[in-house]
Amino acid sequence: MKKNQGNKYWTNPYVAYNIYPKLVKVLTKFLEPGWKILDAGCGIGNLAKFLPSYYKLYGCDIQKSALAEAKQLKKYEKIIYADLNKKLPFKDCEYDAAVSVEVFDYLSDPWFSLRELARVVKYRVIVVVPNYNWLKFFYGSHKLPKYTKHTLDFNVNFLINLGKTCDLNIEKIFYISNKFERFRNLFGNWLASNVGIVYKK
Numbered sequence: 466m467k468k469n470q471g472n473k474y475w476t477n478p479y480v481a482y483n484i485y486p487k488l489v490k491v492l493t494k495f496l497e498p499g500w501k502i503l504d505a506g507c508g509i510g511n512l513a514k515f516l517p518s519y520y521k522l523y524g525c526d527i528q529k530s531a532l533a534e535a536k537q538l539k540k541y542e543k544i545i546y547a548d549l550n551k552k553l554p555f556k557d558c559e560y561d562a563a564v565s566v567e568v569f570d571y572l573s574d575p576w577f578s579l580r581e582l583a584r585v586v587k588y589r590v591i592v593v594v595p596n597y598n599w600l601k602f603f604y605g606s607h608k609l610p611k612y613t614k615h616t617l618d619f620n621v622n623f624l625i626n627l628g629k630t631c632d633l634n635i636e637k638i639f640y641i642s643n644k645f646e647r648f649r650n651l652f653g654n655w656l657a658s659n660v661g662i663v664y665k666k
């Protein structure tokens with residue numbers, strides 16, 4: 466992907482994607498204190514700003530400028546350049562868990578990437594993506610959104626099938642919304658901004 470592509474949308478969680486406080490409430494139920502966690506596609510470190518400091522957090526991304534910003538937060542044990550479309554530079558079971566927020570929708574082969582993340586963790590991989598159930602009506606299927614390079618319509622069915630293909634157990638499916646949550650909840654999970662899944666090895 467191009468350097469800085471869409472970066473303005475990723476740099477300020479308060480403007481675009483402030484799902485992190487709600488997300489962290491879910492994550493902490495599945496990630497045990499003291500665990501070594503890989504933030505896969507960490508960007509500028511939005512998740513790190515909200516995740517409790519009792520985790521040993523490692524961040525990796527393909528965008529060097531974002532990694533430099535993430536490093537300045539001093540919330541990560543280590544920041545690593547890694548391409549999730551390729552074999553990861555980590556040993557089998559090197560981490561306890563991996564969390565990937567708004568990243569899988571940029572990957573060319575999410576099946577390969579999920580297998581790789583599953584290889585490098587002992588217990589769980591948690592993936593959160595935009596919920597394209599409704600977004601596609603605004604932007605059109607497979608053309609989502611202009612500033613990104615999304616190639617697939619991610620929704621809960623996609624995530625379930627992704628896990629099954631990769632021989633992972635599905636422990637939990639959850640929905641989060643960034644803005645207008647009360648209004649969105651009137652329609653069940655349909656209008657939620659994000660859908661997440663907890664895969665267990």
Ligand SMILES: C[S@@+](CC[C@H](N)C(=O)[O-])C[C@H]1O[C@@H](n2cnc3c(N)ncnc32)[C@H](O)[C@@H]1O
Pocket residue numbers: 466475505506507508509510511512525526527528531547548549550565566567568571572
């Ligand atoms: C929407 S941002 C999300 C960043 C971060 N997870 C967050 O929640 O703020 C998408 C991130 O995925 C990263 N990314 C895209 N393709 C990647 C790849 N092949 N390998 C690693 N990171 C990738 C981008 O560089 C960017 O930082």
